[in-house]
Amino acid sequence: MSVRVTVLQADHGDCLLVSYLGDGGPFNILIDGGTVNTFRRPNGAPGPLRLILDNLKTSGQSIDLCVLTHIDSDHIGGMKRAFETDGYLGTITKKLWYNSSVLITDAAGVPDIIENHVKFDKDENPQTSFRQAFTLESKIMSGNYWHKNLILTGQKHTEGPFTLTVLSPCKGDILKLANKWPKEFISPYTSGKRKDVNESFVNLLSKDLFVDDDAPANRSSISFLLELGSFRALFLADAPDDVVRQSLTSLGYSDSNKIKVDFVKVSHHGSQSNTSQEFLSMIDNSGFFFSTNGLVHQHPDRLTIARILKQHPQAKLYFNYQEVISQTFSYAELTKYASNISTIQSLDFYP
Secondary structure, three states: EEEEEEEEEOOOOOOEEEEEEOOHHHEEEEEEOOOHHHHHHOOEEEHHHHHHHEEHHHOOOOOOOEEEEEOOHHHHHHHHHHEEEOOOHHHHHHOOOOHHHHHHHHHHHHOHHHHOOOOOOOOOOOOEEEOOOOHHHHHHHHOOOOOOOOOOOOOOOEEEEEEEEEEEOOOHHHHHHOOOOOOOOOOOOOOOOOOOOOHHHHHHHHHOOOOOOOOHHHHHHOOEEEEOOOOEEEEOOOOOOOHHHHHHHHHOOOOEEEEEEEEEEEEHHOOOOOOOHHHHHOOOOOOEEEEEEEOOOOOOOOHHHHHHHHHHOEEEEEEHHHHHHHHHHHHHHHHHOOOOOEEEEEEEOOO
């Protein structure tokens, strides 16, 4: 029995596949789809998401659970492409988690807001079907695989061999979205300062003042604790630190009763506004993963790295782009933390 976590190169976004191989056959969870290029390159060539879906289709497997954490373009872009292209997610997905505007307005008791529906892109791709209206909502509604209930903090779900405990979003943050979303909400530009590798981790920590992420899109992120036997991992999407900490506290965890996990997908690609020292003090683990090429938002922030290494000096820091490592660490730090830092495409666990 094994669990493989594959972290695709999704530009500055997230696209992860969790695959179980064991009794009862394979079970696959797809978490987000990265940017549009993650499914199809500008020249029409298949991107890494399309390639991995092709491999699943060839072997007769499905996406047993597809999780669209929130609608930022670096999470939904590739998934939109995969749903609008015949024979892919719209065909092989068995269940979808997606807190759409339809579900949010229904929960708030207000009329549906058509402007918030996620539109497909018209293009000349012959494999794209437009028999339905050009929205993701219409596509998944007709597919009969959408889990049409809000995914909210405190819920616990059994999906195949896995248990998923939802850490975010909280209902209050979700209901704030029961209105027309401004255009910038779809793709907020929340870049941090360009990295200065000459400023030491010690100096960064000496003036550390944590300010939580208040972007509505990020605060709507679906994040969860994934468990199977002895395997435990935190998939945090772009979730806000305060909500995640509150959820872990409600589960009985604290700095004196740490949660033991194998793997943390660091929130918001390592933004300093999504990973506090208070959160890190609640974690007892061996791996932190950063999903980004660093080209748009200059993530991960060095302050986030400094916080992690302060709380967890032996932590493994995993990246899915080699160039991000050289952009984030000074030469001296690369030498000092050589045993901590690595580039990976997948991790295997044997619970």
